[in-house]
Amino acid sequence: MSEMPATARPTHRRATIETADGQPRASAYVCEAASCMSAQSHDITLRLGERIAAAGMTDVTIKRVGCLGLCAAGPLVEIAETAELFERVKPDDVEGIVKALKKVKPTDTRRPQGPFFEKQLRVVTENMGRIDPESLDDYVGRGGYEALKHVLSDMTSTEVRDEITRSGLRGRGGAGYPVGLKWTTVAKAEGTQKYVVCNADEGDPGAFMDRSVLESDPFRVLEGMTIAAFAVHANEGYIYCRAEYPLAVSRLRTAIRLAQRAGLLGTGIADTNFNFDVQIRLGAGAFVCGEETALIASIEGRRGTPRPRPPYPAVQGLWDCPTLLNNVESYANVPTILNKGADWYSEYGIGKSKGTKVFALAGRIVNTGLIEVPMGTTLREIVFDIGGGIIDGRPFKAVQTGGPSGGCIPAQFLDMAVSYESLIEVGSFMGSGGLIVMDDTSCMVDVAKYFMDFCREESCGKCVPCRVGTTELYMILDLITRGEATLDDLAQLERLAGIIQKTSLCGLGQGAPNPIFSTLRYFRDEYMAHIVDKTCPAGVCTITAPEVMA
Amino acid sequence: MSREIVIDPVTRIEGHSKITIQLDDHGEVVDAHFHVTQFRGFERITQGRPVHEMPAIMARICGICPVSHLVASAKAVDDILAVEPPPTGADLRRIINLGQIVQSNALSFFHLSAPDLLFGFDADPAKRNIIGLARENPQLAKDGIALRKWGQQIIEWLGGKRIHPTWIIPGGMAKPLTAEVRDRILAGLPEAIAAVERAIAWYKTDMVRWEEEAASFGNFRSAFMALVDRHGNVDHYDGWLRVIDADGKFLADRVDPHQFNDYIGEAVEPWSYLKSTYWKPMGYPDGIYRVGPLARVNVADRMGTPRADEELEKFRWRVGRVAGSSFHYHYARLIDTLHCIEKIEALLRGPDILSTHILSRAGVNRNEGIGVSEAPRGTLMHHYKVDDDGIVLWANLVIATGHNNMAMNRAVLQVARHHIKGDKITEPMLNRVEAVIRCYDPCLSCSTHALGEMTLRIQLVGPDGAVLDELAR
Amino acid sequence: MSTVFTFRIDGKDVAGSEGQTVMEVAEENGIDIPGLCHLEGIHDRGACRLCMVEIAGSPKLTAACVTKITEGMDVTAHSERLQEYRRTVTEMLFVERNHVCAVCVANDHCELQDLAADLELTHFDLPRISPKLDIDASHRLFAIDHNRCILCLRCVRVCDEIEGAHTWDVMHRGLETRVQTDMGIPWGESTTCTSCGKCVQVCPTGALFEKGRAVASGSKHQRPFLPWLKIVEEERGR
Amino acid sequence: MSVPAEPADHNAPESAAADAAGNTLIVGYGNALRSDDGFGWHAAALLAQDPRLSGARVTWQHQLTPELAVDFSKASLVVLIDISVDGKAGDISVRRLDPSPVAGSAWSHHTEPAALIALAGELWGATPTVFVVSVGAASLEVGDELSPAVERALPAVVDTVVAIVAEHGRPSGSPTAQ
Amino acid sequence: MPVLHAKPQAPTDDKRWKIVETRMRRMGDRPAALIEALHAAQEAFGYLDTDALNYVGDTLGVPHSRVYGVATFYSFFTLKPQGEHTCVVCTGTACYxxxxxxxxxxxxxxxxxxxxxxxxDNKISVLTARCVGSCSLAPAVIIDGEVKGKVNVDDLVAQLEAM
Incomplete structure (x- = not known):
């Protein structure tokens, strides 16, 4: 991908119309996050502006906002006061919205209803769809930067770390390492130069939580990073963001600039003597750079290959200095925790998994889009209540979580409460929060092969088990899907997968066999069908081997 | 007139060969073809490889004469490097090459041809074989085995490994000879000489029986080609190409082997995968010539070693200055073998044979190289082209069986004409066709070792292309 | 004076100084831990995964070449499980490229071949990948046959860390990874190569070889320049 | 990797087969440059390192040649390993051979196993027990690697040979050959 | 750190080199700026040719072999010019x-x-991307930078053929 997608060129023209008394009677929120943008939502913003001007309505405001959640139904327009949601808006539908806006009464304060909204708890996404992501005023208007100011004026760095530790917040990038512990390690590590790095290299296919957060509420991430920097005594930060997310990058750049101008980044933040500044570094299309040591190598301008740990980045990271590395969602939780307190936060969740988790719903599900639920919500609630069930009412087969290092969870676990621990128990992995729903049109051997194809293409090539082993696994899976494999091949597949898991250098290789393990655990009959009966039950694979003679 | 006969792809795998004999409207034999397949895969294997690997790869082409390919290949690479191995290096190569010829000649004579000679061509094939020979004349059989073993041991001891020695390398040799190995080879030498001399004596007393056969047994006029040294003696390793006609007149002498392309053409016939080579000045198909032991004794002035020279004189006294009958390949092969053993001794007793100065080093200095040596069955030519970095672009091999291809067809034709009566293949004819081919000891081994029985099929084909009769053995 | 740690490898009591790796101490004590990317004198990268060892109390395996010793640690360097892993990793190296020992300059002088023999790896069950790769013989003295490269990157490191030329690096990634010179240009056209030959010396297989070496004659007598340079580096106090 | 080094030295026998391996000759043969045809080489390389066969002589060669009769005559048990064009790829077959003079093939350079037994018997009065273990070929194309089906048969062939040696081999020191 | 090399001249007087040069200078012309510099060069020229790689490497003091190693590691960088139009097919899980x-x-x-x-005809380059984050629009493609969601193969082909 050499060209920046058009979404990277958002207009900065404010499409807001001011009312005479300063307060609008009605507000139309047009989603301008990437998904709706790609459905030409910006045209809707402009058209709406024209139509409202033409109608001479001066008490109505049009605001572009971040993700409204129901991405599959974009472009989305919401009338804030009535919570009326317009889906799949075409230019011709604008008149209808104008009519609806006319009907809004100053007393309307309805909240959106229905399980999609009611089962969710919005912490990280609290401002999503409510603020203009390029407006610092909007962010501040909804309580933004209060946490930072509170921290800088009233707290010591130790207190901040303790608060985070007490909240039970765990890394939202995948493995779930306690955030407070990591902060403490970095704070106590030797060295005067320390860094805070935000991992925005959301690489799991089917995951777009971080992108939505950055596109919809970039200041929240900056605020979280700034608090973290204060807590670990760092004064320089980096956000390593995928180049595939041009809109997110652009909004981040705007947010950084605005924060710097407002004295919320740079020297003497919020009139204290605390200094912290942030730079963006672009990824360049390497999944492995989501691994922390590879990410550091990439920021340093090198090939993004992981290195063995220890030493961990918290002790020896960017340019060998102690480095705090968390992902977007982890930082985005920080302001709310400090605003509402660790106790409030840790009330949500289940077991050692506290707070909420943002998930990206995708696949064969009705309501694809972004959701945030308390830890402990069941898969059934997520898939059927919030997600609206399977497209065309087909039978549910599995939900895939954790990206290429994750697994496929079958129907028998639909009532399982989702947490870091429970997912591992059933052979999957939290990952960054991609949740892909599959129905009976998916072949699970093919799905395993898909992920193995992903891993072999994204293997950095440094260590032997991952470089060679992922291809070996892929070749065997390919044999199986072509109906040319024997039971010996299957045994080889399992043996090899185990060795690759044990011997690979980084998480990519160690996790690469997981899709095989989990599909074998729950869908071994599908493997057997390919190998023994030479058929693909889902009808996905093209069996080339002739029928075996009895 | 004759229809093109397409060889079944299965027969491209070594192990099957076929002879077709073409009859005309009057039931007369007009043509005969010996179909063999030549291993052609090496171009693919060698392309893109560094030229220094060529000897090691080429040694794997043939299970019977790996050393011959090794020698010719190493010489071709020497040519590309534009170096000559130091004298001791060259001598060590000679020794290992001669060892190869001894063991290969022994296989041909003692194990393949001697049963015919002992029992007669029309004897029952069940008896007329190596086992029958062992029963009837165990000394002869043991001598054959002993000679093979001694030859193999030379290769093994010198080369480190018996099968694919890596001892010969471009520029010379990898390791010097030790006194211990030299003495071990020399220790077995008297027995080797005794063995071959016993065989010669037996052959000479026995051959009287075959004078009539010899006259109609692939006896035709052709040219002969072999390498000779600067004295006109047989040279198995180096020297110049000499070509004589059926009367012994020089068609060419002191031809630099690097120029062989100027003299030797390669024709491809639809009925054979084996290229037929011909003497260019005489054109195709008139430029028929023969290589191998018979060519070596015919072409050379002398063998260059005392016992072999004595035998050569007797040979010429019996069959004339230039022997034309293919039958005499056997006699010539024994003389050749005797010479090889004597030559090995002479070389081993050379004052500098233990020298450690055995390798010349150089980079790639030419883009093309040719290596020519005498293999058991005759002159072997390796021809390579490389890029400036020494990566092989192209390789061509002219093997002895290719040189002899036309001659073998001629010999088969003659036997067929002599023996064909009507439209049936007779046992005597089949026996003699087999036997005449055996004289040339064509190498069919450059491929898979054998797939089941090595069968020979003979077909009698009528003018309309219909197969009139077929026999397999 | 650095602190001395005592600990165990394969049940044997050993001692080393703080900062040493498990691999170094094992070597000093005659315990052979295989490793193809490790070479004394250049930085370790823990990539070949052949030196994986178990450390009591840790669920994960760790690469001995990059694991610093600690007091009282209990290292298992040889077990049935570890040997099976090593055999499979070695097998992966063989099936990844085209290793035809019989026609290789390094035949009988090859660390990969030796390792296969030590591990009693005699045949392969894994599907072969073995693409036909190029040979770059454009350099005046040396050549590289990518078919035999195992991507240990000793050449890259020795060229960077010791010769200081940084002619070698890697290109592409995953299975497509290749060592390469300068801008991926033919070695012979490299403007940075000093033709020092260190890369050839350190190559564990026949991938990098002196031109003109015939099959099985590529003996790489490990010249002592690496340890020497290591001493020089240390004295410089880098 | 093609065939590695020459047979390794062996330590103490560890099994019934090792006890029986004395005076056992194992020969793998074929063309290592013609894919599966080189099977004999690959198998022999494995067998040469198999501790269960310590004491046995293992060799490999391009094809069978008459002088092998000498080695036959010194062995009480000979196991030949070959590729076969009959049968399914990878299928293993075991044949016990009787000595027999082979007719009609006396002009190729290849010597039949039965002829070797007969030669050993005629010339030295030896009567080794000879087995041929063969595997169905899948490919005889130019190449130095076995096809997957044939490669997979390797361990089973090794076990088969070990079993034959265990059953038919004679402990060293009690040769039958004169 | 002493400067060991003179700052190289831009390969041509094309003004776009100025953009690349500025981006590098802002990051102190240090080796760490390599990936950012490559991004800048690719944004400016559409792809990275040897001139660009050499220039960037020489400016930042990065060995050429390392520049090449980095440029070929990341799939976002292309060393060859692309066709007039690009069609990026998302192969993320949801799209798959x-x-x-x-x-x-x-x-x-x-x-x-x-x-x-x-x-x-050099008209269209087909590329793939590992998830462009438009999972809710799966299957998605990006044609010349514009995301198209819920793609139908026949329509897509028709659209591309009309270009």
Whole structure:
């Protein structure tokens, strides 16, 4: 991908119309996050502006906002006061919205209803769809930067770390390492130069939580990073963001600039003597750079290959200095925790998994889009209540979580409460929060092969088990899907997968066999069908081997 | 007139060969073809490889004469490097090459041809074989085995490994000879000489029986080609190409082997995968010539070693200055073998044979190289082209069986004409066709070792292309 | 004076100084831990995964070449499980490229071949990948046959860390990874190569070889320049 | 990797087969440059390192040649390993051979196993027990690697040979050959 | 750190080199700026040719072999000019299970190009991306930077052929 997608060129023209008394009677929120943008939502913003001007309505405001959640139904327009949601808006539908806006009464304060909204708890996404992501005023208007100011004026760095530790917040990038512990390690590590790095290299296919957060509420991430920097005594930060997310990058750049101008980044933040500044570094299309040591190598301008740990980045990271590395969602939780307190936060969740988790719903599900639920919500609630069930009412087969290092969870676990621990128990992995729903049109051997194809293409090539082993696994899976494999091949597949898991250098290789393990655990009959009966039950694979003679 | 006969792809795998004999409207034999397949895969294997690997790869082409390919290949690479191995290096190569010829000649004579000679061509094939020979004349059989073993041991001891020695390398040799190995080879030498001399004596007393056969047994006029040294003696390793006609007149002498392309053409016939080579000045198909032991004794002035020279004189006294009958390949092969053993001794007793100065080093200095040596069955030519970095672009091999291809067809034709009566293949004819081919000891081994029985099929084909009769053995 | 740690490898009591790796101490004590990317004198990268060892109390395996010793640690360097892993990793190296020992300059002088023999790896069950790769013989003295490269990157490191030329690096990634010179240009056209030959010396297989070496004659007598340079580096106090 | 080094030295026998391996000759043969045809080489390389066969002589060669009769005559048990064009790829077959003079093939350079037994018997009065273990070929194309089906048969062939040696081999020191 | 090398001249007087030069200078012309510099050069020229790689490497003091190693490591960088139009097919999980495979095979059938190839007339380059984050629109493609969601193969082919 050499060209920046058009979404990277958002207009900065404010499409807001001011009312005479300063307060609008009605507000139309047009989603301008990437998904709706790609459905030409910006045209809707402009058209709406024209139509409202033409109608001479001066008490109505049009605001572009971040993700409204129901991405599959974009472009989305919401009338804030009535919570009326317009889906799949075409230019011709604008008149209808104008009519609806006319009907809004100053007393309307309805909240959106229905399980999609009611089962969710919005912490990280609290401002999503409510603020203009390029407006610092909007962010501040909804309580933004209060946490930072509170921290800088009233707290010591130790207190901040303790608060985070007490909240039970765990890394939202995948493995779930306690955030407070990591902060403490970095704070106590030797060295005067320390860094805070935000991992925005959301690489799991089917995951777009971080992108939505950055596109919809970039200041929240900056605020979280700034608090973290204060807590670990760092004064320089980096956000390593995928180049595939041009809109997110652009909004981040705007947010950084605005924060710097407002004295919320740079020297003497919020009139204290605390200094912290942030730079963006672009990824360049390497999944492995989501691994922390590879990410550091990439920021340093090198090939993004992981290195063995220890030493961990918290002790020896960017340019060998102690480095705090968390992902977007982890930082985005920080302001709310400090605003509402660790106790409030840790009330949500289940077991050692506290707070909420943002998930990206995708696949064969009705309501694809972004959701945030308390830890402990069941898969059934997520898939059927919030997600609206399977497209065309087909039978549910599995939900895939954790990206290429994750697994496929079958129907028998639909009532399982989702947490870091429970997912591992059933052979999957939290990952960054991609949740892909599959129905009976998916072949699970093919799905395993898909992920193995992903891993072999994204293997950095440094260590032997991952470089060679992922291809070996892929070749065997390919044999199986072509109906040319024997039971010996299957045994080889399992043996090899185990060795690759044990011997690979980084998480990519160690996790690469997981899709095989989990599909074998729950869908071994599908493997057997390919190998023994030479058929693909889902009808996905093209069996080339002739029928075996009895 | 004759229809093109397409060889079944299965027969491209070594192990099957076929002879077709073409009859005309009057039931007369007009043509005969010996179909063999030549291993052609090496171009693919060698392309893109560094030229220094060529000897090691080429040694794997043939299970019977790996050393011959090794020698010719190493010489071709020497040519590309534009170096000559130091004298001791060259001598060590000679020794290992001669060892190869001894063991290969022994296989041909003692194990393949001697049963015919002992029992007669029309004897029952069940008896007329190596086992029958062992029963009837165990000394002869043991001598054959002993000679093979001694030859193999030379290769093994010198080369480190018996099968694919890596001892010969471009520029010379990898390791010097030790006194211990030299003495071990020399220790077995008297027995080797005794063995071959016993065989010669037996052959000479026995051959009287075959004078009539010899006259109609692939006896035709052709040219002969072999390498000779600067004295006109047989040279198995180096020297110049000499070509004589059926009367012994020089068609060419002191031809630099690097120029062989100027003299030797390669024709491809639809009925054979084996290229037929011909003497260019005489054109195709008139430029028929023969290589191998018979060519070596015919072409050379002398063998260059005392016992072999004595035998050569007797040979010429019996069959004339230039022997034309293919039958005499056997006699010539024994003389050749005797010479090889004597030559090995002479070389081993050379004052500098233990020298450690055995390798010349150089980079790639030419883009093309040719290596020519005498293999058991005759002159072997390796021809390579490389890029400036020494990566092989192209390789061509002219093997002895290719040189002899036309001659073998001629010999088969003659036997067929002599023996064909009507439209049936007779046992005597089949026996003699087999036997005449055996004289040339064509190498069919450059491929898979054998797939089941090595069968020979003979077909009698009528003018309309219909197969009139077929026999397999 | 650095602190001395005592600990165990394969049940044997050993001692080393703080900062040493498990691999170094094992070597000093005659315990052979295989490793193809490790070479004394250049930085370790823990990539070949052949030196994986178990450390009591840790669920994960760790690469001995990059694991610093600690007091009282209990290292298992040889077990049935570890040997099976090593055999499979070695097998992966063989099936990844085209290793035809019989026609290789390094035949009988090859660390990969030796390792296969030590591990009693005699045949392969894994599907072969073995693409036909190029040979770059454009350099005046040396050549590289990518078919035999195992991507240990000793050449890259020795060229960077010791010769200081940084002619070698890697290109592409995953299975497509290749060592390469300068801008991926033919070695012979490299403007940075000093033709020092260190890369050839350190190559564990026949991938990098002196031109003109015939099959099985590529003996790489490990010249002592690496340890020497290591001493020089240390004295410089880098 | 093609065939590695020459047979390794062996330590103490560890099994019934090792006890029986004395005076056992194992020969793998074929063309290592013609894919599966080189099977004999690959198998022999494995067998040469198999501790269960310590004491046995293992060799490999391009094809069978008459002088092998000498080695036959010194062995009480000979196991030949070959590729076969009959049968399914990878299928293993075991044949016990009787000595027999082979007719009609006396002009190729290849010597039949039965002829070797007969030669050993005629010339030295030896009567080794000879087995041929063969595997169905899948490919005889130019190449130095076995096809997957044939490669997979390797361990089973090794076990088969070990079993034959265990059953038919004679402990060293009690040769039958004169 | 002492400067060991003189700052090199831009390969040509094309003004776009100025953009690249500025981006590097802002990051102190240090080796760490390599990836950012490559991004800048690719944004400016559409791809990275040897001149660009040399220039960037020489300016930042990064060995050429390392520049090349980095440029070839990241799939975002392209060392060859692309066709007039690009069609990036998302192969993320959501797109995969919703038919990305059919899109690729459809494109191959209609345009005779595989991923990372350009049509013979140099019109269209087909590329793949590992999830562009438009999972809710799966299957998605990006044509000349514009995301198209819920793609139908025939429509896509028709659109590309009309270009």
């Amino acid at each position: 299970i919703n038919g990305a495979k059919d899109i690729l095979s459809g494109l191959e059938k209609a345009l005779h190009v595989k991923p990372r190839q350009t049509t013979a």
